[in-house]
Amino acid sequence: MSTSARSLALSEAGAGPAPWQRAAAGANLLAADGSLAVTIFEEMTTMAAACGAINLGQGFPDEDGPGSIAAAARQAIADGANQYAPGKGILALRQAVAGHQQRFYGLAPDPDTEVVITTGATEALAATLLALTGPGDEVLTFEPFYDSYGAMIGLSGATHTTSPLRAPDFQPDLEHLEEAFSDRTRVVLVNNPHNPMGAVFTRQALARIVELAERHNAIIVTDEVYEHLTFGVEHVPVATLPGAAERTITISSAGKTFSFTGWKVGWLHGPADLVAAVRTVKQFLSYSSGSPFQPAVAAALALDDGFYDGIAAGLRQKRDVLADGLRRAGLEVFVPDGTYFINVDTAPLGVTDAVALARRLPGLAGVAAIPVSVFCHGEGAERTRSLLRFAFCKKTEVLEEAAARLAKLPELLA
CATH class of the missing domain: 3.90.1150.10 (Aspartate Aminotransferase, domain 1)
Incomplete structure (x- = not known):
């Protein structure tokens, strides 16, 4: 019996979908007969x-991306940075992430307790959703949504709820968004700037998300990997808004900004208690990765405004x-x-x-x-x-x- 047939048989017997089926279904990869696309x-x-x-x-x-960044990675390899990095990332990169957030947004996360380096933003999102959500919870995203969101929500066992982004501007529909929240909403996942629609959410829309999260005691998770790729409009990190910092985990990565997507160096920061919960799960996913790339990304984050x-x-x-x-x-x-x-x-x-x-x-x-x-x-x-x-x-x-x-x-x- 094939894996898909075996899992489907278990589902029909009342055992429920296998974890891989929940992940595949969440990413629209599972057919009605259980076959995988x-x-x-x-x-x-x-x-x-x-x-x-x-x-x-x-x-x-x-x-x-810039040759100086690639050279820094080569130098790190030559210098012997080829073994495991610390599970939460090397100190130089955690400090660089904190410095970047201070420089651009006035945020001041503690690099020791409030910043974790991850294997790209994808692992940061996975570890966050697996750490903070489960059966009985709802995770609210905007729709369309990046496919890994659906996969990880499915894997966590939480219920995926959505609020639409409509043409032509693809901004949040604030009336619908209020209806989409419930007291079971554990996490609202905000991808801004937004993939796939290219929208940069307005400050008004983001403030409303914060208000609704406070009302329903939900955690805000932000995917901000395109933070520096905006065209004549301001990127506003959710964590900078009143009342948001204490309930927000901010995620970003080096891949999109510096054009080294294959290095898979990402990070997250937020309140120490939430970061500790996420770090607990993250250490049993990759533990650590990209040791020689981490000092190179630390140097990249310090590049000038030009x-x-x-x-x-x-x-x-x-x-x-x-x-x-x-x-x-x-x-x-x-x-x-x-x-x-x-x-x-x-x-x-x-x-x-x-x-x-x-x-x-x-x-x-x-x-x-x-x-x-x-x-x-x-x-x-x-x-x-x-x-x-x-x-x-x-x-x-x-x-x-x-x-x-x-x-x-x-x-x-x-």
Whole structure:
């Protein structure tokens, strides 16, 4: 008997879904018969490679970050930083994270008790949800949501509830959000700037989230990995708002800011009691990782303001190159205020099923994208049925070629 068949049989016998099934179902990877699908990222990347298409589906840069950071990692290897780092991360990086938060936001987490280094933001999120939620709890996210949220909520045994982000601005619907909260809401998970929609939440919306979390005694968990990738709008960390710091765990990472996604160096900070709970779980996941990368990231966090301003300006120019090609394709373009993702509505081309179009696009136009509906459950998937997400964290010449190819889409679909 296969693993999926065995797990399905156990479910039917009353044992409930296996943990892997809950994780897969949460990420929309489980069919009704218990069979397991690959992620949409793997599917689109495979198709792009087979067709020789430009892959604007998965969100990773096609060029490395500053050479000085890579050199620092090489030096750390040469200096012998090749064994286990401390479970909560090396002190230099914990101090650098605290210094970064003070420098940019006026926050002052204690590097000894309120900061933990993780294997990317993904582990930080996993450890946090596994530490703080379980059966009987609800975890509230905005929808669309990054797929790992659904997977980890499912694995924890908590119930995943959502509140929609609606076109065209994809800001929180504050009336619906109030209805989505309940006294079972243990965690509200805030991804801001938001992947996949590219929205940067307003201060008003964030303040309302804090008010509702206080009312329902919920913990706020923020995923802020795109914090430095905003275009003419302010990123407001939730922990800076009145009443938020004592109930907020803030998560970020080096991958998106410095274009070293494969290093998987992330961090979290928050009140000492919550951080201790998360650290207890985290130490039994990876324990520690990336020893020679940690001092390199510590150095990166100290880069001058010109670096941080430059990465946002460069991405904004790339965003506009791709947006122009998407408009010439006849698509409705939702210009993002942050992240490196841009979304379009395919309905103006008479296409209402973006999943089907995404599967045709690599062979048809030589470009790969991701349908937004895979980041949703139920009603949300129907609401976003005609939306596609493209990544613009690529070289300008690559984006120019992709834009030229996409501009031909109307005639290719005719």
